[in-house]
Amino acid sequence: MTQWDVLKSLDTAYLEQVQDLYSLDRLPMDLRQFLAEWIESQDWNLAKRDPQVARVTFQNLLEHLNNQYSRFSHDQAILEQHNIRKIKQDIQACYQESPTEFAKLILFFLEKERNIISAAKDAEQSLTEQTPHAILETPRHKEIEQRVMEVKQKVQAIDQDVKSLEEQQEIFDFRYKNYQAQVSSNQAVQHQLKNVLQSMLNTLDRSRKVYFSSHQEILARLKELLGRCETLVRFLEEELGEWCQRQQDACIGRSLDVSLSHLETWFTGTAEAFFQLRRILNDLVELPAKISYENDPLRTDPVILQARVNELITCLLKRAFVVEDQPNQLYQPCMSPPWPRPLVLRTSVRFSVSTRLLVKLQELNHSLKVTAAIDNNAMTTKGYRKFNIMGTLDKMLSMDNVLKKGMVAEFKHLTLKEQRAGVGGKGSKGINEVLVTEELHVMNFTVKFKYQDLELELEATTLPLVIISNVGQQSSAWASVIWFNLLATDTKNLAFFSNPPAATWARLANALSWQFSCATNRGLDSEQLSMLAEKLCGTNPKPRPESLVKWSRFSKESMPGLAFSFWTWFDGVLHLVKAHLENIWNDGYVMGFVCRATERSLLKRKRTGTFLLRFSESCKEGAVTFSWVDHQETDKPTVRSVQPYTKQDLANIPFVEILHSYQILADENIPENTLLYLYPDTPKDEAFSKYYLSNNRENIEEYRKYMKRRLIMISERPPDMMPPLQLNEGEDMEPTDIEIPEPPDFSVLSLMTGPDDPMMPVFKFENGDDLY
Incomplete structure (x- = not known):
């Protein structure tokens, strides 16, 4: 079963994600459908690295399209035939001269498809493992759960008592009306009924006084209950505040659970109890309208309690409307980085955001409309840019999302467009000379809540956004997002960068x-x-x-x-690691952030050939190098380094292949393997061999017709290039004792086509086959 077949079998919510992915108009979905099996069988990683492989693979794809075109023509499928011809023309126009870019494009879409499948599997597993009574994480969670249940139980008990009062009053009212109907016809009956009614009224009064004369009385119990409700609301507000802080940390990279399932359960249970309590108080207010007497406590107290309940419900509902998924730009292959960086939005590039009402009542499904806007309370300072949101700005809160299963309104495919009228614009400075990448904006969401006879307007806002107009501003904008969410005490402070605080x-x-x-x-x-x-x-x-x-x-x-x-x-190094070093970084083989002096201190007492990998300190966009220790005839350690490899270098050859084949020309131009042991003492091949290209035999047969070539990384060793690091016996150099500049470039990439040069190594398989 192909990956494409798996995608097509997913639930509707995930199929929508697939449609969103292919709506980027960079890869036709028809092409993916027609050639699904063939596309997934190719080594696009190899094609991305090797232009010749990419060219061959691209020509094979065109040939497959020709075959598909012929099959449709034979079947008289005119529409499909037309689609195939257009697909072929379009990709030839875009990628005929750059087939490696097409390979990168295919890799991007295959990776995104795998992410969707993985998310679907994780959701399915989560539903499978879910138990009716989820295990609460902290004692505080248990206390909140206990309080919610307690409030619901007490409200239910009071509801039963009030219903008992209502029944007694209805019986009295019924008999009183019968008495009025019969009182004029028979004086004896009149006297008898009057006595019965008096007795009933006395009983009703005693019942009311029983309820309102001790700690068990309804109004006293209601007052006590409302006090506990206020405490519960305060707990929920604190818990929601902690969730907001977790969401801020998660937005800037921290791995945290920001699920709202617990909060939704607590908010919903509390709201249900409050609405029931509100109905009970409405009933109590109505009782004296039918029958009352002097000093009746139902004339005053329930009205006061009603106001308190309404205040609690209003507070609860206003906090219950939140932004669940902060604005996140839909990633495109031409934009970096290939991992989530929410809250940085580029104009004219689509993004998504979702809101959620934590009070999940079935009666509200599809009845509440959420409206999106931006900068409702915008800064009025000269130079502050203004934007319009393009897209569908009204969504209904619904429970249709099978993954979230809550009252969710998802806004997809929104874009921002800068308003050109007035001052400001691209490149302008904002408030107090703050740069564009320090200018903060917020999106606002409002919903008119209507339930029973209660009407409120709820509002939620995103965390502050940084809006940019080109990719070059993305890194600086992300730095602003990190700093704000790490240090801001008021998430609505849009003037934060006019005087940003320092960080510990x-x-x-x-x-x-x-x-x-x-x-x-x-x-x-x-x-x-x-x-x-x-x-x-x-x-x-x-x-x-x-x-x-x-x-x-x-x-x-x-x-x-x-x-x-x-x-x-720092960000340049991060991009370098993600693009070219992720596997060996995850394995812990890249020491990375270590200064040159510390590097030499670590290597000086190691055996010859011990090396480590570190990031260059002088390359703006990030670079990686390796240094190794060598002992000459005097047995004094010499630490050598090669000029750092940049992203451009590593785009042509994987770093592990450089480590694999690197040699240095010793005396008489004899190549010498210098990288033997990864610090502290791991043999090089033991650490890196699983990533060598020579261990990947896929698609080798396709290139048998080409002339052999041998690849080797060579450095010359001029005698005066790097003098040995001389240490006296017993001397222990500290990292701060020496400062050595970056060595000049002495790395050479040699491509040899002759098969007879004994100096050039050839990748060998166990069966003797060459890799070329």
Whole structure:
């Protein structure tokens, strides 16, 4: 069963995601349908790396389209024939000269399809494992659950008591009317009925007084219950506030559970009890309208309690309307990064957002309309940009989403368009000379709540957004999102960056680690964070958890001796890892954030050939290098490094292949393998062999007709290039004792076509076949 067949068998909600994916108009769904099996059988990763493979694969795809065209022509399927011809013409026009881009496009769509399938499987497993009584996570959750049940039970008990009062009053009312009908006809009967009615009235009065004379009386119980309800609402508000904080942290990369299932259960149960209590009080208010007497407590107290209940319901409902999924741009292959970065929106690029009402009542399904807007309370400062939202701005709250199963309104395919009238515009500065990437906006959602005889207007707002107009602003905008959600105490403070607070290193370190754990499966360890702390806080004094980092130091000011900021460098490294080093990063093989002096301190006492992988400190867009230790005749350690490899370099050859085939020319130009043991002492092939291309035999037969080639990475070793690091016996150099500049470029990529050169290594399979 192909991946495409699995997709087609998913539930409606996931099929909509597939339709959304292919609505990007970058890959025709008909092409995916017609050639599903063939597309999934190709090695698009290899095609992405090798232009020749990409060209062959692209020509094969065109040939398959020709075959499909002929089959439709034979079947007289004119419409399908027309579609095939147009698909072929379109992809030839776009990708004939750049087949590797087409391979990247196919990889993107296949990966997104796998994500949809994975999400569907996870949801199915979650539903399977779900039990009727979910295990609560904390003692506080248990207390809230207990209070909700207690309130519902007490309301139900009071409801029964009030119904008993109503029944007694109805019986009295019925007999009183009979008495009035018979009183003029028979004086004896009149006297008898009057005595009966008096007795009944006395009984009714005693019943009311019983209820209102002790701690068991209805009004006293109602007052006590309302006090507990107020406490419960306060607990729910605190729990919702903690969820909002978790959502903020999750938006900037922290792995947290932001499910609303518990809150929805508690809010719904509480609201149901409140509405029942509200009905009870309405009934109590109506009782004296039929029968009352002097000093009747039902004339005054229920009215006061009604106001308190209405206040509690209003407070509960206004907090129950939330933005469940913050605005998130729909990712496109031409835009980076390929992992979620919500709250950064680019004009004219589609995004989605969803709201949720935590009071889930069946009677409200499809009856409440949510309306979206932006910047309802916009800043009026000169230069502050204004935007229009394009798309469907009205959605009904419904329970149709099979995954969320709540009162949800999802807004999909929205876009933003800047208003051109007046001052401001692209590139303009906002409030107090704040840059565009520091200018904050919010989306507003309103819903007119109507249930029973209660009408309210509920409002929810997103977290502040940063709106950009080009991809180049995305990194800086994301830095602003991180800083705001890490430090803002008021999420509606749109002037935050007019005077941004400093961050403690302890908090900032967590956020930096989240960036890696979100993009990959591995965060930053204490040693890596220590190196970053020194870059941001300096070394004198030594950085401490409470050390402060200013916003300008983090994102705006250039680092000493360099022409770019810390964040620009850090984000460049993150993109490099995600695009080219993710597998070996997740395996823990990339030490990464380690300064050159510390690197030499670690390697100096290791055996010859021990190497480690670190990120360049001087490359703006991120680069990776390796350094190894060598012992000459004097047995003194020399630490050598190769010029860092950038994203452009690694787009042509995988980094593990560089490690695999790297050699250095020793005396008399004899190649020498210098990378033997990954720090601290893991043999190189033991660590990296599973990623070598020579261990991948897929599609090799397709390239048998080509001339052999051999690939090898070579560095020359001029005698005066890097003098050995001399250490006296017993001397222990600290990382801060030495500062060595980045070495010059002495890496060479050699492509040899002759099969007889003994210096050129060839990738070999176990059966003797060559890889070429």
